[in-house]
Amino acid sequence: MTMTAADLNALRPALQQRAHKRFLNVGCGSAGPERLPECFQQAGWQQIRLDINPAVKPDIIADTTDLSAVETASMDAVFSSHNLEHLYLHDTVAALNEMHRVICPGGFLLITLPDLQQVAQWVAEGKLTEVIYQSPAGPITPLDILYGHQRSVAEGNTFMAHKSGFDKHSLSEALLKAGFKEVRVTADPYYNLWGYAQKA
Template sequence: MKTLLNVGGHSKAIALPGQYQNFRQLLLDIDPKGSPDIVCDARRLTDLESAGFDAVYCSHNLEHYYRHDVPLVLAGFLHVLKPGGFAHIRVPDLLAVMRKTLENQLDLEDTLYQAKAGPIMVLDVLYGYGVEIERSGRDFYAHKTGFSEKSLLNALKQAGFSHIYMGLGNLEINAVAFKGQPDPAWRQLFDLSD
């Protein structure tokens, strides 16, 4: 069975994208509250066994690390991936957030969009969901860096990912980055073409 490491996914109750329905998921999170399979800081992924996963899924977690720590996290993704495996990374698109903020003449505390958790202010996208940070008292929920399509692409290239596919939409960047030559089945899974 194909294996997926869900990095920073908080809880297995949070649905994964449909592409992962046939994967066995292991959840890794720094916060034990969500009952992860592995309690670990993503900057320490190189402490795990190498080449143990077909895929890494990291949704809205990479921005929770300082810019200088992003290479450590991405190196960890490469470490745990099997040759030909991939990392699927989703992060806020800060350029799209800035454009929408300016186009709609929003202030920092204005609602940018509505989420299941409630209204999301411009500040929440920039610095982390303030309600959760205040409620939990845990500063690891704060955003410590941000990405544009170009900056995420550069970070993935510098980390050593060989084939990188990027998509934009819904104020987020969606990247699929491969360790080595992509298997045609993985590319088909995401409908990726050169």
């Protein structure tokens, strides 16, 4: 589930028909627009980039747990790619509550992060340090998925360390507790969870 334009149109046809829509890219990092899900690459979407790391030159410098720089109900959507796992578990509650707050009624959250259930299978087989796929950052092992990209952390980018994690059930539960109305969580072949959560 990477959320295509057709998927979004089926889920939120009224939202898709709006001429101008804004989404907050939480924990945007340095990735370019080509790395966004297809639904956000369509005409009419304006991206607002937010990150805690000033080096990636975001529009807003902020911690994911405090989005006070963003007005309540001011975003049609929030996109969160691989940043929730960088927070301690108790802080993920605050982060999801903040994401819910800034989304307008009828808007949605699209979130992706590591699927610890899939990774645990590799760990159980004694393959903690085996390369399981190649990423733009280089080879990725189960150890990288569990604790953060080890090479980046070793080079001083401590923002890359992982402090918590989710499986399908726990992510669904966390999204519902944050106040989202409709929640769908799926796993992809690359050890990621994808969650769609609609705000009433």
